[in-house]
Amino acid sequence: MIEPSENTGAKQTLQCTLNGSPVEMDVQLSKRLLHILRDDLGLTGTKRSCEIGRCGACMVLVDGKPVNSCLTMAYQCEGKSITTIEGISGDGIDPIQQAFLAEGGYQCGYCTPGMVISVIALLHENASPSEDEISEALSGNLCRCTGYGGIIRAVKSAIATRKME
Structure with missing residues (x-):
């Protein structure tokens, strides 16, 4: 498991499963999952809104449980399975x-x-x-x-x- 370092600006490799596919990327461990999804990976279905965990617009599944991606840090995703709205339906509509x-x-x-x-x-x-x-x-x-x-x-x-x- 990756542990956050004292230097929160340091990048480390994050490995997880995203929408059924393995992902490996260098990220700042203190970066929020919301920003990784939207800014780094272009998955804009996860919405940015309150950014303090009160509205649910950024909700994703992490190991099958709903979580606010605006409150989830990169290091918390190590080895986890993350599903966004883009990953729920495959080729069709859920x-x-x-x-x-x-x-x-x-x-x-x-x-x-x-x-x-x-x-x-x-x-x-x-x-x-x-x-x-x-x-x-x-x-x-x-x-x-x-x-x-x-x-x-x-x-x-x-x-x-x-x-x-």
Whole structure:
């Protein structure tokens, strides 16, 4: 495991899996995952917003768990599996994304990647969550446009679709 050095400007090699592919890159260990994804790797689906872990726009999965990439340092990613919104659907559209489209679970779309990531994590842990459990799982994601009605409908629709498959 890489440990942060006293000289936080020092670069070291970071090895992890990103969206299913191995990645090895020299980074400052004190650099935030959000900036590595967006600035260094061009994965702009992960949104930059509050940068203090309150809005969820930068949510990614690290070893299957939702985390705010704005609070995650490079050294914390060593050996981990990271999944961004770009990595969830492969060649097509994920059924959760489709449900957000069908149910009006977005307006401006800025929060949508973080919301989708949180829903994926929820449904991985609990295939049939209650509305309270859905709300709790999304409590770290803020939306300023929709009022959450469309988002909750989208999650329920995705759950129903999964049950029919």
